[in-house]
Amino acid sequence: MELPAKYNPAEVEDKWYAFWLKNKFFHSEPDERKPYTIVIPPPNVTGILHMGHVLNNTLNDVLIRKARMDGKNACWVPGTDHASIATENKVVAKLKAQGIKKEDLTREEFLKHAWAWKEEHGGIILEQLRKLGASCDWDRTRFTMEPALSEAVINTFVYFYRKGWIYKGVRMVNWDPEALTAVSDDEVIHKDTQSHFYHLRYYISDGAGHPTDKYLVIATTRPETIMADAAICVNPADERHHWLRGKKVLIPLINREIPVIEDDYVEMDFGTGCLKVTPAHDVHDYEIGLRHNLPVIDIIDEHGCLNAEAQILVGEDRFVARKKIVKMLEEAGNLEKVEEYTSPVGYSERTNAVIEPRLSAQWFLKMESLARTALETVESGRTKFIPEKYVNTYRHWMENARDWCISRQLWWGQRIPAYYLPDGRYVVEATPEAALQAAQALDSSLTAADLHQDEDVLDTWFSSWLWPISVFDPEMPGHPEHKPNRDLAYYYPTSDLVTGPDIIFFWVARMIMAGEEFMGREPFSNVYFTGIVRDKLGRKMSKTLGNSPDPLELIAKYGADAVRIGMLLCSSAGNDILYDESMIEQGRNFCNKIWNSYRLIKSFDVDESAEQSAAAKVAVRWFDARLSQAIEQIEDHYGKFRISDALMTIYKLFWDDFCSWYLEAIKPAFVDGRPQPIDKATLDATLSYFEALLKLIHPVMPFITEELWQNMEERKEGETILFAPTPKAKAYPAAAIADFEMAEEAIAGVRGIRNQKNLPPREQLALQIKGDFPSETIPVIEKLANTSSVEMVAEFGDAAGVNFLVKTVELFVPLTGLVNVAEELAKLEKDLAYQQKFLASVRGKLANEKFTAHAPAAVIENERKKEADSLSKIESLESQIKALKNNA
């Protein structure tokens, strides 16, 4: 079959992926081999593939394919996350577009819509991962809200509740008025926001609720909350305000009387030194309120609008109310001044709504003990972080972990298994039946209809923290006495986790907690943190900027292998990825290079009786060694998770060493316009090298390698490169590599002269070598430098020509009539000057007694060698200069 001159990925990718699937090559079952396990960071069930996924899953796939070829039982478990807030938002938006309001639906009706949405959009992203070549065990696909995994979540809740670590409490939470739910501290993003600082006058009350003419001034950014004020607070040490002791002041506009109190919390030099205390709408104010027994007056409803408690502006949105009340205050004479002010404001990570601190009843999980254990897991090195710097971040968070607010006021998610009795007491049980039984133990007259389940669902992370356990054995979480099933016993702990540092607390830390709690050990050995994919200007990829390319379009345009290469080329661990499409072009070019090298090899005619040429013999000896050397380097890189370095090593091995040097050296010559046949020994060696290279690059480029590997020879039914063992390094003679490098430099020297002198490539040159040179490599030099003769000589004679050095060996190309003596002299003298300076510095070092006294022997030895080399080079340069002058 004739191979086209360009590799066409579209034709081969689907074919081989289907072949892999049909043969269930990705499927893993426990056996006697060593397991290598990865659980996918589950993408949002309704998400679509973006560049971050491409990076993450390419890395995952490289690791899993490498492990598979290393003979391990590789298992990559895929799945999706129900992503409660994100998904519920999408469903609400979709319903809104259809004119349906969530509030008009019952919980059951809404969930029906949500499940329908999930059925329609869920799993798209998993299909997309196949295009990328991800070798997931699709038979093991999981979903965090599938029945078994939901049960695991509920059991976990019950478990921690019984343990006394889950409690219900009224707390100031971060309220997202758009998603209508509390979100955790970690889901709030603080951004500096331009706003105003309003200075307001509060008049002192005469004791009967009437203003006197004395007043104090407070500064606030939130004038719309004054109706919820419970006090004015000053620092007890602030003498400016001592006259206010025991006084009461009137809230502007509504004239409610509140006391002036004193608390150290107030900074004297900030604002006016007077703080309005609004316990219902500010975390710190709430704490001051607790200390001083202040009433909590809640004037903002769940949508962020003022409620009846506010008395004025009832029903207005908080930001509208702010504008209106400023005007009202101004008219009433209470507005002293307005300053421009930039302050940090919390935004919801999900909806970008301004977070409203709000008091509400929520469920919490105590973190103290879990965090302590999980910190030890990482500090002891049982779980390693790559790069290591994230251990610091992790430690800091773990040492300051606050209790985890696990309830969310949503419907899409696992509903909290707390059941309320009519009298307000509640029971926590895994099922309604168990709950009824428990409730009847409290009050035997109760029936199922009397119980009311908590309306809230659990934070999504409360299910994904079980992921490395629940994907294998969902009965394990919450049941420490349960005996792990076969899968869990075999695959847990997983090997490596590849994820972004942005979810180190959300997910990584909590998986470690759950792993330690339920399995008694870490969930993974290594966590490889990728960077964030940015555009080439360093900006985050976002829909609004439109700087996020569609990975599927890229795959269609360049091929999946090229996209994978492109992502890996610009990614080193822990650094952000500045994505640039030219990287993917480079990947495509590499595919093409591999493709064409194969076309060349395939074009060889073999002559069984032919002798191996001298050049081929040298090249084979060298590449054999070079391959082993490169394999050692590649393994070393993989071992340190330096994936892009491993890739670059293979890339150069393939392109530079194999194509540019080896193939050029063994390529049969043309005689009378026809290529000569190649000898069998060389062809066999070449094919074995090519196959080794395919195997080495397969984890990164699965498609083209399978295509060519299958094309190389007739393979058995169901045979695949996926399980071909990773090539192993053999012991090799270092001299084979060093010798060939000398030849490479000699060739490059001749080519350089040709280039400089504008000599046509066809014109043959002569070459003379003086010194200790590996003469067996001469046939390669003759071939690749296009020389008519290469001789080892004792002296160069007196012909005109150009000299150059390889290490300390002198080489000479006679070039009668083409040499510009002045130019050559200048060049030589420049080299000489450099060498003399270099020699002087080396000798200076050696003459320094402190150096010879302190430096290790090896270093001194090396300096002496430098000195000798330099001397010999100087001698050679001087003789060249002399010869050139004589010649002129």
Added chain:
RNA sequence: GGAAGAUUAGCUCAGUUGGUUCAGAGCACCUGCCUUACAAGCAGGGGGUCGACGGUUCGAAUCCGCCAUCUUCCACCA
């Protein structure tokens, strides 16, 4: 405000315990080539005071101090 990390070629990054001729790689760039696998290619080439200053040392890109700039994380003074 606190912490961590970064700063090396035009760009993205390596550079391990201070010592090989150590200042590197890939891309980009420049010059010459449509040479019989590949112009998505071949051959050759230029390019950096290792952020600034000071210190330790026989010797510093590497260790220490300080400053500058950038990134991220944590906290939020109304």
